[in-house]
Amino acid sequence: xxxxxxxxxxxxxxxxxxxxxxxxxxxxxxxxxxxNQIGTAFSMGLATTFVMTLTGMxxxxxxxxxxxxxxxxxxxxxxxxxxxxxxxxFVEMFIKKTSPVLYKALGIFLPLITTNCAILxxxxxxTSEAYSFIESVVFGFAAGVGFTLAIVxxxxxxxxxxxxxxxxxxxxVPITLLIAGIMALAxxxxxGLIAM
Amino acid sequence: MKFLKxxxxxxxxxxxxxxxxxxxxxxxxxxNAAINGLVMGLATxxxxxxxxxxxxxxxxxxxxxxxxxxxxxxxxxxxTTVDYFLQAFLPGIASALSLFIPLIVVNCxxxxxxxxxxxxxxxxxxxxxxxGMGLGFTWALLLLSSIRELLGSGSIFGYTILGxxxxxxxxxxxxxxxxxxxxILIGFMNFISRKGVK
Numbered sequence: 001x002x003x004x005x006x007x008x009x010x011x012x013x014x015x016x017x018x019x020x021x022x023x024x025x026x027x028x029x030x031x032x033x034x035x036n037q038i039g040t041a042f043s044m045g046l047a048t049t050f051v052m053t054l055t056g057m058x059x060x061x062x063x064x065x066x067x068x069x070x071x072x073x074x075x076x077x078x079x080x081x082x083x084x085x086x087x088x089x090f091v092e093m094f095i096k097k098t099s100p101v102l103y104k105a106l107g108i109f110l111p112l113i114t115t116n117c118a119i120l121x122x123x124x125x126x127t128s129e130a131y132s133f134i135e136s137v138v139f140g141f142a143a144g145v146g147f148t149l150a151i152v153x154x155x156x157x158x159x160x161x162x163x164x165x166x167x168x169x170x171x172x173v174p175i176t177l178l179i180a181g182i183m184a185l186a187x188x189x190x191x192g193l194i195a196m
Numbered sequence: 197m198k199f200l201k202x203x204x205x206x207x208x209x210x211x212x213x214x215x216x217x218x219x220x221x222x223x224x225x226x227x228n229a230a231i232n233g234l235v236m237g238l239a240t241x242x243x244x245x246x247x248x249x250x251x252x253x254x255x256x257x258x259x260x261x262x263x264x265x266x267x268x269x270x271x272x273x274x275x276t277t278v279d280y281f282l283q284a285f286l287p288g289i290a291s292a293l294s295l296f297i298p299l300i301v302v303n304c305x306x307x308x309x310x311x312x313x314x315x316x317x318x319x320x321x322x323x324x325x326x327x328g329m330g331l332g333f334t335w336a337l338l339l340l341s342s343i344r345e346l347l348g349s350g351s352i353f354g355y356t357i358l359g360x361x362x363x364x365x366x367x368x369x370x371x372x373x374x375x376x377x378x379x380i381l382i383g384f385m386n387f388i389s390r391k392g393v394k
Binding site for chain 2: 022023024025026027028029032074075076077078081082085115116117119120121124125128167168169170173174175176177178180181182184185188
């Protein structure tokens, strides 16, 4: 039971308190680039969550059974980036074979995920925090959920902004950053929620 | 002449932070103190310079189909070198930058310039491009982090600028302050360049 509470707290704190985008600043590129419409933002979030959960699993296994066992920690960055690239490629092939509908929805976002720093960041956080296997998987999934939450909220705000009269020099990226700042302020309200 | 032209391109015309808006994660995350911004910028510039030199030298040896994985491997090797160098010589700053040093690997600036420039230009031109882009990124980070440190704790590089009369705005050091100050800064840069055109 205690274990379960701990996992639940980890989940909530990763989604809300330490949100990957708004608190840790990981995955800003897709957050600014793919947040024009709610539909595409949601697909991007879904694809990222999928890859993040798998990365959480894979990075724990590789770190425990290969890097730590043979004392190869200095190859951490090199190994993880290759594993992530291979994983994304594999997921893409798998989805293409099994579910063409899902592939149509997620297809173009998958290659982009390789260079999403949230994924590599996730793998590096898992090793530095020394999470257990279950914790790693939950952490990966929760990070993806938090990412989806932030990017979908942002897309919702930007869709409404289409009709607003924004000063010329602030159009595009600057106004998006200003909105993100206000969102980050709102998310600060969660910071006292869980002490972890 | 050409060297200078390519060099200047990265500093202003195609500045990675203010004009192209890439490499946003480190730009927002570590600019809470001027020294962090400077070190991060120089570390990225170093990785950019070495990888562009290596890639422009070996570009004919790498088969077309596996070029992206090869570039990523070269970049990751250089980043690991920088990571261990900073941990050994600047441990304080290395721990402040923590995660974002290894994350230089996925900084779009590096792979972007490797693919768009170094893979199809000579070594000299690649050096000019790397220096321009690298220093362009560095001055952008330095400017943003100086503004945030000045408003957030009243100092720059740890030296007190604004005296005791100034109530520090802690918000500038928090994530929200990063987003808002970068948004205003990019808007300001747009304003300047628009005036230049007219």
